[in-house]
Amino acid sequence: MPDSQWQSIPCRSLYVHVPFCARKCAYCAFYSEASSGELIDRYVSALIREMELVARDLRPDAVFFGGGTPSLLNLRQWELVLRAMERLNLLGASEWTVECNPATVSLDKARLLLDFGVNRISMGVQSFDEMLLDSLGRIHTRAMVFKSFDILRKAGFRNVNVDLMFAIPGQTLDVWRETLDQALGLGSEHLSCYEVIYEEDTPLFTRLRAGEAAQDEDLACAMYEELVERAEAAGFQQYEIANFARDTTPDSRGSAPGIPGRACRHNVNYWRGGPFYGLGPSATSYIQGVRTRNWPNTPLYCEHLEKGSRAIESREELPPLARAGETAAFGLRMVSGWQFEEFLSATGHDLRGEWFADMTQLANRGWGRIGPDRFQLTPQGLRFADAAAQLFLR
Numbered sequence: 359m360p361d362s363q364w365q366s367i368p369c370r371s372l373y374v375h376v377p378f379c380a381r382k383c384a385y386c387a388f389y390s391e392a393s394s395g396e397l398i399d400r401y402v403s404a405l406i407r408e409m410e411l412v413a414r415d416l417r418p419d420a421v422f423f424g425g426g427t428p429s430l431l432n433l434r435q436w437e438l439v440l441r442a443m444e445r446l447n448l449l450g451a452s453e454w455t456v457e458c459n460p461a462t463v464s465l466d467k468a469r470l471l472l473d474f475g476v477n478r479i480s481m482g483v484q485s486f487d488e489m490l491l492d493s494l495g496r497i498h499t500r501a502m503v504f505k506s507f508d509i510l511r512k513a514g515f516r517n518v519n520v521d522l523m524f525a526i527p528g529q530t531l532d533v534w535r536e537t538l539d540q541a542l543g544l545g546s547e548h549l550s551c552y553e554v555i556y557e558e559d560t561p562l563f564t565r566l567r568a569g570e571a572a573q574d575e576d577l578a579c580a581m582y583e584e585l586v587e588r589a590e591a592a593g594f595q596q597y598e599i600a601n602f603a604r605d606t607t608p609d610s611r612g613s614a615p616g617i618p619g620r621a622c623r624h625n626v627n628y629w630r631g632g633p634f635y636g637l638g639p640s641a642t643s644y645i646q647g648v649r650t651r652n653w654p655n656t657p658l659y660c661e662h663l664e665k666g667s668r669a670i671e672s673r674e675e676l677p678p679l680a681r682a683g684e685t686a687a688f689g690l691r692m693v694s695g696w697q698f699e700e701f702l703s704a705t706g707h708d709l710r711g712e713w714f715a716d717m718t719q720l721a722n723r724g725w726g727r728i729g730p731d732r733f734q735l736t737p738q739g740l741r742f743a744d745a746a747a748q749l750f751l752r
């Protein structure tokens with residue numbers, strides 16, 4: 359990472375991976391497994407040990423517990439983690455998100471999290487259609503979504519994200535419209551909508567291979583357009599390909615221009631190529647330009663920590679230009695794109711130098727816009743951001 363960001367030690371962003379789910383969903387390739395009480399206890403002890411090892415380098419302002427299903431930890435396990443964070447001075451983040459599955463939300467758990475400073479919940483809803491929920495292997499029903507949302511509001515959460523998926527096999531445009539309307543009707547502050555990715559080694563991928571599921575690019579495009587239109591009509595501002603936030607309650611945290619107050623700070627830091635610590639099995643960290651990854655194996659992760667060392671599987675340090683290229687590519691996922699000056703001070707490289715021809719090519723294709731102070735993708739470019747971003751890699 360750029361010299362200017364290296365100076366931001368202690369690190370202000372913390373990700374914690376909780377590698378357990380009640381059941382594995384048909385599409386999901388994130389590292390997680392169906393849980394057993396004993397392994398979760400062992401993981402909690404190892405995680406606390408890992409926190410102890412890095413706490414000195416951390417003063418988190420954005421914390422994200424993802425997974426897996428962090429809400430699967432029971433009250434006792436959560437209390438152990440939260441008390442350890444208190445002891446290690448890791449509380450007090452201005453944004454602290456915990457991912458929840460609607461089937462595992464309870465008022466007691468919500469209150470405990472809130473008491474320790476968690477102030478944002480990200481709920482994996484995926485769809486409001488019972489048949490699709492079932493075919494995706496979700497453990498919750500549509501009714502549980504409404505119930506959990508009420509519990510979170512009752513507990514006092516004022517910043518809630520809802521995750522949805524589209525282009526699910528069997529999902530028609532009308533079913534997607536209904537899901538969108540119901541999600542928007544909840545009144546959440548944030549919305550994340552992901553087009554289905556057919557990840558290898560998942561049951562959904564096997565269905566695709568067997569001809570039981572089909573991809574329809576035109577339908578996926580129509581669903582994306584519908585999403586952007588309806589979300590904006592409901593008062594959301596799109597700030598990243600898949601992410602929308604309401605801007606009616608800009609907070610005092612001073613978000614960057616073009617980024618709504620309720621944008622996920624943790625993710626914005628990630629897309630901007632900022633440093634972060636990642637703890638837990640399979641989690642990656644990005645510190646002082648070095649990317650490390652923990653073992654994606656919970657017993658092995660625990661074994662390392664029980665012996666007193668971090669469970670690092672791999673380490674990668676990219677040359678500065680490659681790092682800058684990656685930072686450019688990630689940042690272009692954001693609607694506001696990259697301000698030339700900001701990119702220069704973050705990476706030490708000028709977008710208008712090394713990447714001028716690439717930006718021009720994208721602009722000529724209608725995928726990019728070169729403005730006086732920035733480069734950003736157009737709505738069409740955002741739809742194909744992965745392909746556009748490839749051009750910036752070195």
Ligand SMILES: C[S@@+](CC[C@H](N)C(=O)[O-])C[C@H]1O[C@@H](n2cnc3c(N)ncnc32)[C@H](O)[C@@H]1O
Nearest residue numbers: 385386425426427458459482521552553554555
């Ligand atoms: C890391 S998951 C955790 C959410 C939580 N465990 C849950 O599912 O309730 C975050 C989100 O990624 C999305 N996701 C996971 N696998 C995906 C895939 N193969 N294609 C598209 N989106 C996916 C889902 O919307 C999911 O809610």
Ligand code: SF4
Nearest residue numbers: 379382383386425426
């Ligand atoms: S989508 Fe969420 S609940 Fe489903 S397997 Fe993946 S991490 Fe677990």
